[in-house]
Amino acid sequence: MLSVLANDLPALQVVVPLVSAPLCLILARWPRIVWLLCLAASWTSLAIAIELLDQVLSGGTISYAMGGWAAPWGIEYRIDAVNAYVILIVTGIASVVMPYANQSVAKEIPADRVPLFYALLMLCLTGLLGMTITGDAFNVFVFLEISSLSMYGLISMGRDRRALTSAFQYLVMGTIGGTFILVGIGFLYVVTGTLNMADLAMRLPEVTQLRTLHTGFAFLVVGIGLKLAMFPLHLWLPNAYAYAPSTATAFIAATATKVAVYALLRFVFTVIGPVIAYQDLPFGEIAKVLAVLGLVTGSFVAIFQENVKRMLAYSSVAQIGYILLGIGLATVMGLTASMLHLFNHALIKGALFMAVGCLFYRTRSVRLDDLRGIGRKMPWSFGAFVIAGLSLIGVPLTAGFVSKWYLVQASLEVGQWPLAVLVLGGSLLAIIYIWRVVEIAWFGSPSTRAAEATEAPLGLLIPTWILVLANLYFGTHTGLTVGVANLAARTLAEGLR
Amino acid sequence: MRFLQLYNYEIAIFLAMVGLYIVVSSGNLVKKIAGLSMFQISVFILYISMGVVEGGTVPILIEGVQRYSNPLPHVLILTAIVVGVATTAVALSLVIRINEAYGTAEEDEIHEQDESF
């Protein structure tokens, strides 16, 4: 039995959360069981992800024919170092967020909608995992829409009515982005007659000069750019992150943009190929310029936010700039930096949003004004925020330092020292916006909400601190992350030069 | 004459532009959704158009016919239509909730009540 299942691990990776979504609704009468089910599903996913990564690291790329239909006719699931790594990030975050969800969701979501929330969360996980694991271009679109649609639902469940308008705003922009991706995939299909990524990669070199291909690529970049909140297509993100329920924000912020980055990498490096993207077309320059603009404006706007979650959201825009910068540099070192930051930023933002969720749990507000003096009332939640914040700044011994180190080295390696200066400049801005919160939350005379607050329950604190400690662990034990990120970067960069 | 021969593509482009324009310009959320749907539908037409094989017939096995149109884009677009329907449904239900919360589905009026939108 087990050995049969072992062969179908790639399918199970998507099927486990997919099946648990309707089960959530069937079992809706017992919310506790629904939660346990989701917990089991996400932990199973994590176990599968670890096993898959292990298989890829030891045995190379895995190809799995969905339903037994061989590629290129059937849908192929193709797992190499790159997506095995991203899957690990997504399932890892899901596994930490899920224990956190129990109390947080119970407090923030009306009881009758709790099973719905979990069902959406599982669907979102399904979509993100499917997008990552699939080797079929059209399948990417389908899973993207599954994750997006469930995300709209998740965001709209926030208590503030602005959650609704934010979800609608995201829906409009997300759908336009998704449709752009659809157009792009269509153009690729027109010139090659195939949708299988490996197949596409083989056939595209014959048609490199076709305008259709170039147009299709442009559509793809813009479409995926919308999903990954690439500056200036990031406008949906701040509101969506700010008003979604804490659990949803933590999960989405740590995973959704990462998967979109993965999709971009996959299309640029595997499907289109770096030669077309970087040499025939100015993708590298565009990525670098947008990355720099994103990281400067994102960090700068973050300084002036009065809502802590919104501030962190703008910081996400900036951090995506870092990731994009590494991609724009188009070297193995740059890609390593991007892959590292994919992982590290997931840890950082997950921890930060969960810490803010802890504060929200007691104070019912994430406005800076209401958080005045909260640090002394909730030292553990606040401590988690500070350490994760230091990691965001990129202080040594935290995970954030490792990725910044690689990014600066990558910039220096190609002789672009102004980029190195900008990367560190972004860190300086991060000091300002993180320390602003620290100062107010620690020194401010307690607001009425803070005065009544007590420390958050252990059910929230333990998962938060697991992520915080992961920040410290991966800041000092870099063997795993750097090793895998480097392997993934080299896998991607095979076509480079 | 090439211009006229490609009329279905031009219709797709026209629909896409009209749809996007409505999304951007209309202040009514329901109309925005309509524009969004139009935009998506234009892509469906694009896909269906590219499945055409010159001189080909419907992709059903018929005695004596050698050339068939490519059925794959049609199948793909069936999926995309489902996605489109789902999106519209989610969007409309969101508008219903927004209408309950704000008492309006007009962007300006919502904006007046909440600075965030």
Next chain:
Amino acid sequence: MSPASAMQLAVALPVAASVPIVLTGRSPNLRELVTLVTAAVVLGLVGSTVPDVLAGERPELTLLQLLPGLSLTFRLEPLGMIFALVASFLWLVTSIYSIGYMRGHHEQNQTRFYACFALAIASALGVAFAGNMLTLFVAYELLSLSTYPLVTHAGTDEAKRAGRLYLGILMGTSIGFMLLAVMWTWHITGSLDFREGGLLAGQIEGPAAAALLALYVFGIGKAAVMPFHRWLPAAMVAPTPVSALLHAVAVVKSGVFAILKICVYLFGLDFLTSTGASDWLLYFAGATILIGSLIAMRQDNLKARLAYSTISQLSYIVAGALLASSLATTGAAMHIAMHAFGKITLFFCAGAILVAAHKTEISQMDGLGRVMPLTFSAFFIGSLSIIGLPPTGGTWSKFYLALGSLEAGQMWILVTLMISSVLNIAYLLPIPIRAFFAVSADSESQAIKEAPLPCLIAIGASTAGCLYLFFDPSVVYELARRIAGGG
């Protein structure tokens, strides 16, 4: 015990001690006993390694492999030895002083104070022991973070503003400039190890070397080279023991110590001399020496005057490092110790005056010397050491700095040092003179007594240190002599 494990323990112990300090917070006596015992043990540990280092041993210890080729490493060499000795000895003295000061002044949150203090000292020792630039950077940042709660101890708006400036300048310069320089160094050499003769020697062109050195010198905000000096006067809102140990010894000295280390072990003295990379930075150091002294003259607040004096004195050491001659390096290293003893005495006295007489402004101190003769005598001796007059230890370091500037052929630095000494006399000596000889305006001062006994013990110890180092500077000198390769 091997020197390597003594080193490790000396850093680990204060960190570990912060736990029992917090746990025994309810009972101040027990809490302060923990602090004192830890400080004494740490001093013993550091002291036990001196013979080994003098014998030419360089104990090394890798704590953690961060990235391939990049690790957190401790490596003890003579310069670090001086700094570690000074910091650990003065921690013990300051701990005694704190007992009198904090209780006498009825400070709040004393437990947090002692815990952060222990962490700060551990970070300072980490700076002293750093075997490569990354370790130094990490310890440097930890020092900034652990002293932030001490600067903002009072919790007032002024303290908060000072804390913002403190962290803003120190973190800003270190991440904006120093980290960039560290990464640049790694990019050029593929290593960050401190190496005798200089890691970068011959690997980088002259103008680039000058730029890199500038990034380091200005990136190390703790050295307070102008224009990045504003944090130091601002940090004077902290309780006096903090100003004394951290902002006269541990924090600022870790800054100039880092610059010395970088000049000696990253660039190499010969390489600096041959490229002339440090010449233009000397002007900044010289300007800081003079401007710092001039501003100090205009301060009426005693701690502010001492702070500007510190800024000026720090640049002695920076200049000594940038002169890149072996005598100047010896002088700079000795000045780390000599200035530490002199300045901590002055700060102790300032704190004693605050506790006993509740006075902060110099103009109010007329006649105080007659009711607090011990304090003001100590102040006088400390001042002599800062000025560089016998019979105090400051004489020797200034002597070697002067010789070094001659050796490097930079006459104007010698002139600057002389002018600065005159200015030192002008802003320091009037304080004890007025206290002893001027007549007090108000009659209340007759009721003032000397500060609490623990304060006086500490003042006595540091004053004795100033005097002792004049008559027997051998340990400091022998260590300093070895830095520039003098066997």
